[in-house]
Each structure stands twice: as structure tokens, then as C-alpha cells.
Amino acid sequence: MTPPTRVLVLNSGSSSVKYQLLDMRDDRRLAQGLVERIGEETSRIVHTPLQGGEKREKNGPIADHAAALKAVAEELAADGLGMDSPELAAIGHRVVHGGLRFTEPTVIDDEVLAEIERLVPVAPLHNPANLVGIRTAMAMRPDLPQVAVFDTAFHTTMPESAARYAIDVETADAHRIRRYGFHGTSHAYVSRETAKLLGKEPAEVNVIVLHLGNGASASAVRGGRCVDTSMGLTPLEGLVMGTRSGDIDPAVTFHLKRVAGMSADEIDVLLNKKSGLVGLCGDNDMREIRRRIDEGDERAALAFDIYVHRLKKYIGAYYAVLGRVDAVAFTAGVGENAAPVREAAIAGLEELGLAVDAELNSVRSDEARIISPVYARVAVAVVPTDEELEIARQSYALVLEGAGSNE
């Protein structure tokens, strides 16, 4: 019998599950989909078979992540790609917080599950959802290797000077308070793809990666290794995001407690879910914000300016950290699609060798591409991320390694 070559990738968010089924012989995508608004009345699953067949959408309540995975399994089965397939080699899971311990993709056992659980307080929006996804998938296929690929792994190369907060060392160490960074799978993939776009090896180039999705983070990558990133102990620090504030004076939290009488949990919800673009103007979708700006909406315009101002500050900061920059790469939903964000973030940085060509910037494409003018010293690029492909590759490589070592 030929060994199985398919990998199912699950990216379980707080209220959504994104999934992809790939065949690793040629990295071919067989199906992909998204379950949204889990736990609400208006849940929905959108499933796209990629080897022929129409996209399908089903609406109706999906109570929890276990029910969501059941719905995913049904959609896959309807395409003859069921989770019981002997062709599945592994299930790869995105796990957001791996602390300092997980620097590599890891086959999940009870002990690994316990460690992911222990990290819930530092990734309260993400790790609990990841755990449910893992446990449900394990119950469905106890015989398969389930692999965790950690958002934090790529950032474990950060030097202490970037990873430590300037707070009392004993307190920090006792509670493992330090900067871990997230979206690492994307930063790793995009920095490598950017090197490829420049016709260089990752070891030869310094890249600033701007991952701008709902969550957003920047990283400074020197010769393929992360040396700094904007998210910290939790995915709240750094850039302005869809619903998260990013950097604020930590004293804002004491003030909210003492003066506004808010509890720690209320402040947590405020900063993680009611801030960022949604807090500033009521919308967290950059498309909607651009539409409102075009209609003359001042709140939307201010939200956009605050978003871009923070982004520009991080570009400058990581330019200084790296000393020499070969490329600035924009990625994820906003980075790949929002030309006005790219234009505004790079505007005025000509002295740093950075510029955007208006025509190249306006091209819509799924391909990695350079958008800076030919004369610019530093390449500005749009490099689509593919966290699912990267998770599938890492999971499959680990399974093959395991198979090899048993021989």
C-alpha cells in the first residue's frame, strides 16, 4: 500500500474554523473552507472543493467548535474526501501560543495538550479554541498523528534585548512574562518567499514583514531569523488591529480600573475586542473603512490615519533594528489587498530608500510582486501568505521523519 500523502490543516479561531485539505505530493489543495460565527444563530459554513465542483454555503446555528468540526467532516465526506480516509497522513493544527518550549512543530500527546492548556491565560482568545479543535480531531482520528504548529516558534530566535520587557527580572521570570510574538508561521513563510522574489537565499536578506490581517504584526527578519516582532506576551501588543488596540501606555489599564471602575476582564474585552479600528470608527473591515472615507466620513479617515501612523513607526523602528533592509513585505488580508494602506505607510520614506510605484501598487494579483519603482534602494513587495500550506508542509515533514526513524 502506498503511504498516505494528504494533510488536513485546522486553524481554529475564537469564533471560526478555517480548514484546508492538501495533497503533499505536489502541495495541491483539494478543498478549503471556513466556519464562521460559531455559537451564534447566524453561523455559516462555506466549503470550496478545489478539484471540480461548486462552492457550497450552509447557514444555520453551529453551537460550538466540536459541532463545527463535525460540519467540516460532513462537507469533506460529501466530496469523497472524508476524515476517515486512509489517504490522510496527519492533521496539522495552528496553535497560537507555544511559550518558550515549542520551537518546532510537535506531535501532540497528553503532555503537549497540558502545556497548551497551561498557556491559555496568555492567549485567551486563541489557545482555548485551538484546544477544542485538537481534542475533537483526536476523537475523530485517534490513530493519526496530530501535529501542532506554533505561531510563537519562529520568534524564539529573538535576542533577549528584544524579548525582555524592562520590568523587575524576578517578577518577569516567576510569571514567564516576556515577548513571545505571534503569526510566526506567516512571518517565516513570507520572509522566505520575499527572498525568493528577490532571487536570493533567505540567509542573504534582511526583511521587514508586515502581516496585516484581523490580527496584525510586524517583524524584523535578519538572514532568515526573527530578531524582533511587534506582538508580545499576548497578541495584543504592537500595531493597531481590527479590534485590538496594539501599543498603549500600560497605565491606561490602572486608570480604567481606578477611575472608570472597570474590572480586569472588562478591560481585557475593551482592549482585545472593542478597540483598534472597530473602537475608533465602528468598522474593522478595511474595505468598509475605505468606502466610508471615499464618502467623506471623518471618523473612518482618522481611524485609517491612526492605523497607518503606527505602521509607519514600526517600519522605521525595524529599519533601525536591522541597519540594512533589502525588502519590506506586505501580507495578509489588508497587506495583500489594501493598496491605500501600502501607499500611505511608505509615503515620505524616500530618504530611507523606500517608495511605492502607484501603478504597480494598484495591480490586483494573487502573485508575489514588487511594487517599488526600479530606482528604489529597498524593494517594497506584496507577498501573499499561506499559513495553511506552511502548516501542512511542517506537519507532513514531521510525519515522514517519524516514519523514517521507525524503520
Ligand SMILES: Nc1ncnc2c1ncn2[C@@H]1O[C@H](COP(=O)(O)OP(=O)(O)O)[C@@H](O)[C@H]1O
Ligand atoms: N479587498 C480588500 N481590501 C481591503 N481590505 C481587505 C480586502 N480583503 C480583505 N481585507 C481585510 O483583511 C481582513 C482579514 O484579513 P485576514 O488575513 O483574512 O485575517 P485573519 O486571518 O486574521 O482572519 C479583513 O478584515 C479586511 O479588513
Ligand SMILES: CC(=O)OP(=O)(O)O
Ligand atoms: C495571533 C493572532 O493575532 O492571530 P489572528 O490574527 O488569527 O487573530
Ligand SMILES: [Mg+2]
Ligand atoms: Mg490570519
